[in-house]
Amino acid sequence: MVMSFILTQLPLLLVQISSGTPGAVTPTDPLFRVDRINALVMVLLFSAAVLIYTRWARRGKKLFVRKIAGLDAVEEAVGRATEMGRPVLFIPGLQELDDIETIAGISILGRVARITAQYETPLVVPVRYPLVLAAGQEVVEQAYREVGRQDAYNKDTVQYVAGEQMAFAATVNGMMMRDRPAANIYMGAFFAESLLLAETGNAAGSIQIAGTARPEQIPFFIAACDYTLMGEELYAASAYLSHEPLLLGGLKGQDLMKVLIALAVIIGVVLVAFNSGTTYLSWFQVR
């Protein structure tokens, strides 16, 4: 269905859009939102870029990925916790499981749990939503099973503490001050409680690694944590930590899109500067 649309209507619509006749692309199709054709083009372009690089990675092509200090520090932080005999605290954000940041956090949790299982270090994962609890328990149990330490798995490693934002922050702050975890890892979506958590962790003397895609919370984490993953680094973490070529291929595809977007921005700036970018800008508006 989608393919037939792409083959039959897409070229026609692109011609209509490029001719600068907005009336020509007024939605008339009973099924498809033709006014969102630009978004479809971007989705296809992006998918193609990711798939091409993934294919190259599968064929064994070496892909360079820059070092991310915060992720390299994860193992060091767990090692420190092991030496000190204290737990590692991991928070996969304060959003529901349908948020991609939470899924990224859960992915990283799997990696961290594998390291804590190997080192036999206690892991504590407080969560705010029951669905995240279920997913977190599954991921941690699987990690312990994969390293052959299923006997060491404790079902209360991942625990539901509170559904309300500030109640969650108060509970976790209490845990930090009582248990004094050697390492605090925050990965996911955070809001006003970010600094409450990170400052308390700092006061408790923990090594702290944070990662979030929320630009408004990044300064707080930078001020209070030892390492901070910014924006896309959070989503790259699972691929980076796994070193799997297939996952790294996705990162390279993403980089290609960034180059294309930067080029599009530069072209837009030049066109707008010469007062002739109206049609061009309309290509990027999603209705």
Place this chain on the structure above:
Amino acid sequence: MKRTVPLILAFVSGIVMVIAFFCREGSFAENLSQEFLIWSSIIGGFSLLLGAVSIVRVQWKHVSQRKSGWGFSIVTLIAVFVSGAPAVLPVSWSPLLGRGTGSIYDWIFVYISTPMSGTMFGILAFYIASAAYRAFRARTAEATLLLVTASLVMLWRIPMGEAFLGTISSHLVDFINTYIMLGINLAVQRGIIIGAALGAASMSLRILLGIEHTYMGRG
């Protein structure tokens, strides 16, 4: 089986959501996506029980093992039962039951939970001060730059500070607004947002296509 079924579910539900975005209201894909959202709400509702069991089990363990801070666990357990039990009992028994206005649940929420949340939020101001003190210590050129910029922006954000800046130069307030907030600050924020959006899209695509299954604890 345990691996394949979740991958298929993730692929089908994800693809339906993507297709629905490009379909009109009332179309099959759009209706199906709405149906999926309803299912996710229902599953979320059932999972609340998991949360309740988890919180009671963990806190009870703290109390029975006399762990550090076990007194707080007793308070938590009492709070769970006092706020939870009257909320699930039928309002036909008493107007104090249920979750309506004037019920015990409502009373606890309005007069205990909300003020305590407000208090926690208020404490944030002190945390900002201590974090800012550490971050703004002018030990390096970058930290000094941060200190100067942050001081100007903080002054600009309050009426008295804005008036003070106006006495130094009438253009200073406009300069901060135009070049620091809408210039450098916005440009950096947009850079982070574009990167994060692409990262999220890339991860979603990897999950949809089954390339990434780390979210299931595998791989």
